Amino acid sequence: MKTLMKKAIQLRMDLLQMIHRANSGHTGGSLSSVDILVALFYRVMRIDPTRPLWEERDRFVLSKGHSVEGYYAILADLGFFPKEELERYCRLGSFLTGHPTRKVPGVEVNTGALGHGLAVGVGMAIAGKMDSKPYKVYVLMGDGELGEGSVWEAAQVAAHYGLDNLVGIVDRNRLQISGYTEEVLRLENLAEKWRAFGWEVVNVDGHDLERLVGTFEKVPILAKKPHLVLAHTVKGKGVSFIENKKEWHHHVPSEEELRRALEELNRQLEELENDVSKDGYKTCNC
Amino acid sequence: MSQKMATRHAIAETLLKIAREDARIVVVTSDARGSAGIEGFFRELPERTVEVGIAEQAAIGVAAGLALSRKKAYVFGPACFYSARGFEQVKNDVAYTGSNVKVIAVSGGVSYGPLGSTHHSLHDIAALRAIPGIDVILPSDALQATAITQMLVESEKPAYVRVGRNPIPVIYEPQSRFEHGKGVLLREGKEVAIIATGEVVWHALEAAQLLLEVGVNATVVDMPFLKPFDQDLIVEIANRHERIVTVEEHSIYGGLGEVVLHCLAQGPSCSVKIIGIPDEYPITGTQAQVYAHYGLDSRGIQNAVLDFLQRMG
Structure with missing residues (x-):
């Protein structure tokens, strides 16, 4: 588990550098979703970077397409495309656009407009059922994104078809671009809403990698029901002066801010290295 | 038909x-x-x-x-x-x-x-x-x-x-063949070309028949593909005709008529009249009544063509 935790810190450093270099990006939401992505891509999903379109693969849809930097950094780290391309993120002619597209090996669908990913994931899950394929479909949504009515259309369809091969994940960081979600337009009670739509809901600390992996590995808990993992997170997680600040939704770190952020993250890496209590998760194969 | x-x-x-x-x-x-x-x-x-x-x-x-x-x-x-x-x-x-x-x-x-x-x-x-x-x-x-x-x-x-x-x-024969991205020359005439798309094409064919009765020999072209669009066919038609009338069940903005004009902007000189729904919410009525009101049916097309020919001299 320590290796996985180190990976998450390293990816935070990578994505901050990407955003700084590109002078563009979504800092807060990328940092809040890193641990969810790490759990899925390094431990849970059956994928093969040498065969991005392998028919048996698990599917991942980044419905909150703006949190793209961590996603790209992971795909590069896993070998879907050369790491050097990350340096060209958002540059003229790069295939690494500011929201994911299928030009990027490993990306399943072009996203960025909120409220689209779940329906596409539903279609993939229905296709899996039609073809009796065992793959699972994971769709990561933002909490602010749940304001889009199309999310709830898709939620109804998923429940109607009993898609127990579909896992929705909400990055519940409680902030959106204008401020706190509950002040912009109240979302709560989110768990009850999803339950009312026919989904099985599991709450989890979205930064506890061990619990995240455990949660993803145990779903589906109930057959014939889609599952919603409500991942409670902190926007900007990992860097003290970015955490819980709405301004950092798409604020780009300056030279000085980047230096301070990397310093903090390096310190976390060192502390982790010296913390023997995190060595114990034996089943980790990362 | x-x-x-x-x-x-x-x-x-x-x-x-x-x-x-x-x-x-x-x-x-x-x-x-x-x-x-x-x-x-x-x-x-x-x-x-x-x-x-x-x-x-x-x-x-x-x-x-x-x-x-x-x-x-x-x-x-x-x-x-x-x-x-x-x-x-x-x-x-x-x-x-x-x-x-x-x-x-x-x-x-x-x-x-x-x-x-x-x-x-x-x-x-x-x-x-x-x-x-x-x-x-x-x-x-x-x-x-x-x-x-x-x-x-x-x-x-x-x-x-x-x-x-x-x-x-039904205006085609069971053996009719179509090509992706291509228009179809339905009737070869000479004074005017009527270019239509979708379910008003048969009205254009009927209009050509009515026009023939008053001595006007109209070409009729069917353009099923709005994209990709058969620009070559339009240019070829424009080379052989001085006047083109387009007909579509669509706003006069952004539809077949404007696509044809776009093709002709750098091509042969040709006068074009666009028949479509004007920039308003259509009157209440059945589809046939709405067609008739805006001149999308055969009679309307015939009248528009005659008026266009007369006006252009």
Whole structure:
């Protein structure tokens, strides 16, 4: 588990550098979703970077397409495309656009407009059922994104078809671009809403990698029901002066801010290295 | 032109026939099985259908997900909703993503007649043509719709196919052949060329007959593909005619007429008259009454052509 935790810190450093270099990006939401992505891509999903379109693969849809930097950094780290391309993120002619597209090996669908990913994931899950394929479909949504009515259309369809091969994940960081979600337009009670739509809901600390992996590995808990993992997170997680600040939704770190952020993250890496209590998760194969 | 058939039924029947052999074909609809005429598919191949209820955005998104899982996904439903409510999904999940989804947009234009402008789609050519990566097709009769359906099954590219609701005359022969992206020269004349698309093409043919009776020999061209558009054919027609009249069941803005003008902007000089729905919400009436009011029927086309010829001297 320590290796996985180190990976998450390293990816935070990578994505901050990407955003700084590109002078563009979504800092807060990328940092809040890193641990969810790490759990899925390094431990849970059956994928093969040498065969991005392998028919048996698990599917991942980044419905909150703006949190793209961590996603790209992971795909590069896993070998879907050369790491050097990350340096060209958002540059003229790069295939690494500011929201994911299928030009990027490993990306399943072009996203960025909120409220689209779940329906596409539903279609993939229905296709899996039609073809009796065992793959699972994971769709990561933002909490602010749940304001889009199309999310709830898709939620109804998923429940109607009993898609127990579909896992929705909400990055519940409680902030959106204008401020706190509950002040912009109240979302709560989110768990009850999803339950009312026919989904099985599991709450989890979205930064506890061990619990995240455990949660993803145990779903589906109930057959014939889609599952919603409500991942409670902190926007900007990992860097003290970015955490819980709405301004950092798409604020780009300056030279000085980047230096301070990397310093903090390096310190976390060192502390982790010296913390023997995190060595114990034996089943980790990362 | 004695036999009549609704193009939506031709597409649904053809697709079912092909789907019996091609297991990749799936159908998605949004409580529009009846209006799309796709009940037969739901009865015979229920395991390859997805009903999403009244939720056009979900229908397109789900279809994109199916297509990205190697299905040939067909979405059936009213043109007014798929060119507006589900438009962002068509743009992003289908065209931008490049997922093999075919949107069969039924009851297009003013097919719903008196139901009013919420149910009309007079903007869809303009909207869909402005999106890269998706073909825009308006078949003009049941036989052409059948041929286009067969063509679509072979293609992995997204398409938006707009058809009407009511039975219309069959103008082609069973042996007629069509090419992707090509227009069809239906009648060779000389004084004027009438270029039409979709379910007003048969009116254009009838108008040519009426014009002949008063001594005007009109060329008639059918342009089922609004995108890709057969620019070469238009230029060729313009080279041989001084006057062109375009006819479409669409706003005069952004439709066939403007596409033709675009082709001619750098090509041969030619006077063009556009017949379509003016920039207003159409009057209440059946489709035929609305056609007559705005001059989209054979009589209206005939009058417009005569007026145009006289005016231009």
